[in-house]
Amino acid sequence: MLNRRGVLAAGGIAAGVLGVPQLLAPAEGHEDSTHDVHPAAFQESKTFTGTKPEIVPWTRPMPVPPVLKPLVSTPRQEIYQLTIDKTTAEILPGLQSPVLGYGGQFVGPTIRAKTGRKTLIMFQNRLDEPANVHLHGGHVAPEHDGHPRDLIEPGRTRLYLYPNTQQGATLWYHDHSHGTEAAHTYLGLHGAYVVEDDSERGLNLPTGAYDVPILLRDIQFDDSGNIVVFDDPAKRTVVLANGVPQPYFEVAARKYRFRLVNSANQRVFHLRLAGTPFTRIGSDGGLLASTTEVEEMVLSSAERSDIVIDFAKYPIGTRIVLTDSVAGEILRFDVVRRASDSSRVPAVLRPLPAMPYSTVDREVDLFYVFKPNDRPDGVINGKVFDMDRVDFTIKRGATETWLIKSSDPAGVKHNFHMHLVQFRVLERNGGAPLPSDLGLKDTIPITAGETVKVQATFTGHTGRYVYHCHFLEHSWIGMMAQMEIVP
Ligand SMILES: [Cu+2]
Incomplete structure (x- = not known):
């Protein structure tokens, strides 16, 4: 069912022992004894044999992924070409690590789309195994959604159409190929996709060079500096900001909009900013209704948060460090120069769409099923993912309330992502949503024992999502299900 071949097939990339139970998190007393792939096969692909270079904090700048240039640009559509490559990246100083990358870049180029203008991207798969592309948070037709069954075979190309009928938002694109999505995304197939929206111009938020995506993720290296693909996620202790560990980012003393994306396979960031609150303006699906201050920003895998930091309040020479409760210091902003600034951060941003009356209630329970002498299954409502099974049939246009819960016996943290729609969190554990639940959402964290009530309206497309x-290592072992939107 699950294809492990792909884990290997990232050729030339070292991986650790496929300790799947550790990978899946803390299952007390659970013994792992079976592997579909012999660990020796991983060891053979190790590239580096010396000593892992030391990361010296704040010695390298944080790169800003370049914006991809369209081949054709008209007011109605833009056409791009992008490869899916094996490549290398200097993550540890002085070592070129074998990775995967869109356009040959470890953090893929940023695609800047516009509400009301189509984006077409011809992806060419230059890997030795199937891959595909999912626009996370995108409202797209099913054949362009990167469904796990829709693969781009090696050497082939596939055209993805993103209609950009949704409001401005920070989305991201990553691999979603069946059985290999976790390894591919971890090894580098991720990039930012920003939907710009002319209707937000009047707000006068920071733009251009002052609007910067920051993709945060983690990675594990062995003692020689080889990337470890599948081991205990707690060992992914190296946190990257746009592909570099502990970089600095030189800023002018003015306002910046940062689009934070948690692109880690499985991690919940708890971010703080040098004792000052974050000024939060956006979530997964676009702007919040109003600007919100938060002391700590919780961001689980695939969630986004748009923030504004006004560096004008700091003297030149000030250094402001972004920290995570587990990883510690991850990124430093260095205020290096003065700059004029006509941008603003309005208190009121954009009203959220009205919520229609919900007519259908559903329940979704995410948990593990542990088995003796085997890896656990990830299940939703007791079932392992089956591409040929439709779990929920949904009438197009319907508004539904889903109770998302986790009765995980091992107390494992999960999260929940729905394709096609942006939903709203109505309640968490019977009470008010968390600050991180605000706005339009497509992904939320869910810890064992929690219940989160969300509401979604399934407009537009029909088909299977x-x-x-x-x-991603959880969805990889089955914690995924399928809905079909019907006319
Ligand atoms: Cu999970």
Whole structure:
């Protein structure tokens, strides 16, 4: 069912022992004894044999992924070409690690789309195994959604059409190929996709060079500096900001909009900013109704948060460090120069769409099923993902309330991502939503014992889409299900 071949097939990339139970998190007393892939096969692909270079904090700048240039640009559509490559990246200083990358870049180029103008991207798969592309948070037709069954075979190309009929938002694109999505995304197939929206111009938020995506993720290296693909996620202790560990980012003393994306396979960031609150303006699906201050920003895998930091309040020479409760210091902003600034951060941003009356209630339960002498299954409502099974049939246009819960016996953290729609969190554990639940959402964290009530309206497209835990090693072992939107 699950294809492990792909884990290997990232050729030339070292991986650790396929300790799947550790990978899946803390299952006390669970013994792992079976592997579909012999660990020796991983060891053979190790590239580096010396000593892992030391990361010296704040010695390298944070790169800003370049914006992809269209081949054709008209007011109605833009056409792009992008490869899916094996490549290398200097993640540890002085070592070129074998990775995967869109356009040959470890953090893929940023695609800047516009509400009301189509984006067409011809992806060419230059890997030795199937891959595909999912626009996370995108409202797209099923054949362009990167459904796990829709693969781009090696050497082939596939055209993806993104209609951009949704409001401005920070989305991202990553691999979603069946059985290999976790390895591919971890090894580098991820990039930002920003939907710009002319209707937001009047707000006068920071733009241009002052609007910067920051993709945060983690990675594990062995003692020689080889990337470890599948081991205990707690060992993914190296946190990257746009592909570099502990970089600095030089800023002018003015306002910046940062689009934070948690692109880690399975991690919940708890971010803080040098004792000052974050000024939060956007979530997964676009702007919040109003600007919100938060002391700590919780961001689980695949969630996004747009923030504004006004560096004008700091003297030149000030250094402001972004920290995570587990990883510690991950990124430093260095205020290096003065700059004029006519941008603003309005208190009121954009009203959220009205919520229609919900007519259908559903329940979704994410958990593990542990088995003796085997890896656990990830299940939703007791079932392992089956591409040929439709779990929920939904009438197009319907508004539904889903109770998302996790009765996980091992107390494992999960999260939940629904394709096609942006939903709203109505309640968490019977009470008010968390600050991180505000606005339009497509992904939320869900810890064992929690219940989260969300509401979604399934407008537009018909067809089959998946919903799943976005801890990608969890969806990889089955914690995914399928809905079909019918006319
Ligand atoms: Cu999970």
